[in-house]
Amino acid sequence: MNEKKRITFIVNPISGTHGKDAIPDMIASEIDAQRFDVTIRLTEHAGHAASIARECADNGADIVVAVGGDGTVNEVARSLTHTDTALGIVPCGSGNGLARHLCLPLNPRKALGVINRGVVESFDYGVINGLPFFCTCGMGFDAFISLKFAEAGKRGPLTYIENVLKEGLKYKPETYEVTDDTGARSYKAFLIACANASQYGNNAYIAPNATMKDGMMDVIIMEPFTALEAPQISIDLMNKTLTNNSKIKTFKTRSIHIHRSQPGAIHYDGDPIMTSSDVDVHIEPAGIRIVTNPNAMEDPCQPNPFLNAFSDFFNNINNVREDIEKSGRRIQAMNKLMLRKLSKL
């Protein structure tokens, strides 16, 4: 008979909004005791999931499952990189960005069903100034919005995102010098995000074309926008059409160096931290093994026709508004010219 696979569930009792009391019984009823040797551990403080997972990997566990949100997933996953131990996810957070990107069921019982099938694949992960991330990392306004978007599910995403973006208008854009293998460029931007997976969580798609299988990250540079442009950006974020937005510059790369005028905050999977003015980000191809949903490996990029219509609508409004502003400026310039000529008469 085959040896049983060793699997440890690491449960963060404070993640998300639901209690975790039912989880042990659910694990007992969903995970096949004939094939798996199950251990359940509860975290007692921040960082605890990372140390339990490291211990499991050192002891040659087959699977370590993060039962929590993206913070718990990050802690467990960073201890399993470049090991044979696979990461499992039972999404219990508020944003669940990685679980959504990988099309894992958000219902804990169904997520346990996926783990029970035990299909494992290798995926890329990223590193920002030495800190591993699995979904997104970034700087500028990005640290703020990634945090806010993780909470969006509780409040109705579209209007919430629009309000968060408008709040962001208080942020001063910064100048970033960005260097990749094609050379150096300078951008005045609200935020720079580097995405391994497509979304921040709650289906807010900062990088709709990102895949965790290409050995590349998607870099997203958001240029300064106005309050009138915020509704379109929020629709594009939800509709996987952000790359069509005129305020967005995006490209793929393996590694990048970003220089800003002073030290500041960055975030990795939504966790903010202060760092120096120089930031290095790179991708580690196929560096983490993850238990996947055999019915759908990654979220396919399919915009919603209804939101598409809204996106076009706001695009047109913005074009008309820009035309009006341009003709307004032309008329003002003509007026000035006329007044100057008249004053010389």
Ligand SMILES: Nc1ncnc2c1ncn2[C@@H]1O[C@H](COP(=O)(O)OP(=O)(O)OP(=O)(O)O)[C@@H](O)[C@H]1O
């Ligand atoms: N027992 C604990 N007490 C306090 N903090 C903990 C404990 N266990 C884990 N943590 C910390 O709780 C933080 C939040 O957890 P997590 O991100 O999983 O949930 P969430 O914030 O609800 O979900 P999401 O990130 O998807 O919004 C993590 O950064 C983790 O370090």
